[in-house]
Amino acid sequence: MDWTAVWLTLRLAATTALILLLVGLPLAYWLATTRWRGRFIVEAIVALPIVLPPTVLGFYLLMALGPRGPVGRVVQALTGASLPFTFAAILLGSVLFNLPFAVRPFTSAFAAVDRRLVEASWCLGVSRLGTFRRVMLPLSWTGVLTGIVLSFAHTVGEFGVVLMLGGNRPGVTRTVSLVIYDEVQAMNYAAAHATSLALVGFAFLVLCITYALQRRVLPL
């Protein structure tokens, strides 16, 4: 097992999940509560990665982040750093690619909370943020946890975006799925098999947790 790649993958997945938590919660709250009629447009954008091949997202991100891309130029001018083929690049790709896996469970969990409970809290003088913390989150935590677990697991198994943006650099952007790909290319089937089996076990465990959470089987 390539432990450097495992560590890198776990770091990538954890950071991705954390950022999605910070970005996804407000976005999901807005989606669940807004009365704006154009809401569906935002929902469609968030869901895009579900249907797009990862290579498409990776390709456009690469264009945007590259030295001649709009984002890449600004970053280079400000910091002198080049984004493509760095950890930051695959992190950004992961966050965007996993957006629906976090935001959609968040949103449906928030939408399931009775709106009147939120309003009752406001009328009792509790701020919007306080209400979110004291009413919204306690009543929707299974959905929030589901979103975090799913986006973490999905990042662990990601391939296309990481390949396009990361360039397979050991210790920097070479994740477990890239390792498996390399082993197969090199016909090291035994090594590929060991890593693959570990991923299968991991994925199964995560899905079990997710479904158990949704049925509130776990006494958490």
Add this chain to the structure above:
Amino acid sequence: MSAGAASEPRLVADFVKAFPGGATIAATVSQPVAGPFVTVLFGPSGCGKTTILRCLAGLERPGRGRITFDGETWFDAARRLSLPPQRRKVGYLFQDYALFPHLTVEQNIGYGVNWPPRMREKLIAEMTERFGLDGLAPRRPGELSGGQQQRVALARAMACAPRLLLLDEPLSALDGPTREPLRRELRQLLRTMNTPAVVVTHDRVEAMALADQVIVLHEGTVRQAGTVEEVFGRPANLTVARIVGVETVVRGKVIGVDAGLATVAVGPGGQHVLAVAEPDAAGEVDVCVRAEDVMLQRQSPADTSGRNKLKAVVTSIVQEGPLVRVSLDCGFPMTAVITRPAREELNLAEGDTVTAVVKATAVHLIPRG
């Protein structure tokens, strides 16, 4: 701006809220905010009562108008000002109480109180006792009866010392037999809490039991505002008469006025009915009689203070609990409500001929046009 005396602190709301679907709600509410004054917003479901309540709470934003409370502006469309619900300090009682299901009774009551822990505990204990919730403190809302939930919701609202209580159909979530005692209890609580309140209801009995002032709403507009006696006894127009449940409303024509009594020709046969003359009720009128003001007799009484003795044929008899609703044809349709023993005594059956006695003072005339 205020209609009342300048010195008297009042809630004055005058606003219009339009919905994308085309419905528009125009509200004019004015009431004193000192003491336990209760305004009831009364009307059929879908008439915009709840929306008005939500606008008062700041949960909904009107399109035009103003809301002021004791001189403090809560909403002013012209100045693009809208105080958030957190800063209006109102107690809002939701139709199904909206208790926090993940918190205990105690935590629910103390939810909006951010005092130092010891004072907070004392307040919660006080509220628990005052609202008869002793022993329920560690329970969750799901384990409580409807009446208990209502008291927790009231205690939760009152713990924050609201300046105004807003109650949305406070008794509609309760089932029949429990409603009666709770209606009385709620009335008492509203009196003792000494907090002004606006109550939304579509229930006539509830409105009569709770209101100091009734505002009748229909299709988003105020049709009449006044005391219970005014609104239920003297509806201003046909719509209000229908909403407040005056059973008999028939067309008639005032054909003469003598010594303060108007003679009205009613129905196709021109049956004469005497009513107390009202200055603006001349010519074409709607004649309103409440069913409980109609007395039935077998023989035409020789001496009675009732001015109207109408020959009537019983067209149908419907039992309604302890009461009997009798439909009559006395040249025009009229409804009477009598008790069950009365029906048995009269030995009343469909097709019988009786005399319906109605006092002139119980006949209310609404001018047409």
